[in-house]
Amino acid sequence: MERVEVFKQFSSACSGVLLCTDVAARGLDLPQVSWIVQFTAPMSVAEYVHRAGRTARAGHSGHSLLLLGPHETAFIPELNRHRLDLEPLHLTPLLSVLLKDDRYRGRGNYYSQTSEKAREQEIKERATVLQTEFENFVHSDPQRISGAKKALQAFLRAYTTYPSHLKHIFHIRHLHLGHMAKSFGLRDAPRGLGNVARSSKNRLNKKGKTGNASQWSKEQGAKKRWSGSHRDSELLCSEFSSGLESKTKKNRTKSQPAES
Incomplete structure (x- = not known):
């Protein structure tokens, strides 16, 4: 009953994030889902299709993001063989959003510099600060x-x-x-x-x-x-x-x- 209540609350909410397993990959009517983020790679191409199929339904637009480790990128050709073309998103541009928040500022003075190398170093330092805060949160309890x-x-x-x-x-x-x-x-x-x-x-x-x-x-x-x-x-x-x-x-x- 608790799971049914969570599903009802999410379905009726104006916005929200639902963390779930493959149990929600099919058979559920989730209206206007704008993003599907797959934290782990699916066990098959069919599972990928079912997961991504939760968005862009009934004429609406949507996006699907699949997170892969360096050694897992060989899964992309497996998807390509089934006419599923993925657009790569590299890590550094995604982490560049940390440059907008000085809570994650590193110890260096790279932020005032304009070179691409200095910018990448600043992003890495800020990502390290974010990782440290995450670890501190986990280890505080x-x-x-x-x-x-x-x-x-x-x-x-x-x-x-x-x-x-x-x-x-x-x-x-x-x-x-x-x-x-x-x-x-x-x-x-x-x-x-x-x-x-x-x-x-x-x-x-x-x-x-x-x-x-x-x-x-x-x-x-x-x-x-x-x-x-x-x-x-x-x-x-x-x-x-x-x-x-x-x-x-x-x-x-x-x-x-x-x-x-």
């Missing part, structure tokens, strides 16, 4: 910290459930757990995240154990590499950066396109 940890663990478990034909794009080994922790307002990756990833992967492997022996052997070899202490220590490191710094050649992988 033990319940918020606990909730953020549970949400992060739930996200990682869900990330392991992408279908096999999308595993080359959405694989948990492509995630930087330190950066993911910061996206949930945590200053450090909680202990045991590697175990969460491994246990989810183990369940998937056991389900597919009836396949041919050579394929199962390859999967076990991948599991062994993922279980190494060196891998865990690399992924579970503390992160104090904004995550906006350009990647060096040492940190680039074949799955992550180099930033220009």
Whole structure:
């Protein structure tokens, strides 16, 4: 009943933001929705269509925004093959709105300069200030910290459930757990995240154990590499950066396109 009440309040409101799962992707009449923001990539092209289809209905205009990490941009050709053309929006221009609010002003004197490089540096510093305020808010309440940890663990478990034909794009080994922790307002990756990833992967492997022996052997070899202490220590490191710094050649992988 509580969910029905939330739906009624949102439907009758003049404006508002509704946070929901794919349960609202179809079958609900949500009038005049102007924006659909997909925080996680869908499990299929059909799911993307259903999500985006909540806007621009009955002759109205609308927009759909899909958030993708650097290694997830390979999902775009998958959408293109189904005649879904997306217009890229880069991060720096979006964050430039922080230049309008001096509450997020950095320590440098870049704001008075006109060069593009100085402007980008100012945007990065302001984004770092915003990230710090977000983390301070989460860490000011033990319940918020606990909730953020549970949400992060739930996200990682869900990330392991992408279908096999999308595993080359959405694989948990492509995630930087330190950066993911910061996206949930945590200053450090909680202990045991590697175990969460491994246990989810183990369940998937056991389900597919009836396949041919050579394929199962390859999967076990991948599991062994993922279980190494060196891998865990690399992924579970503390992160104090904004995550906006350009990647060096040492940190680039074949799955992550180099930033220009």
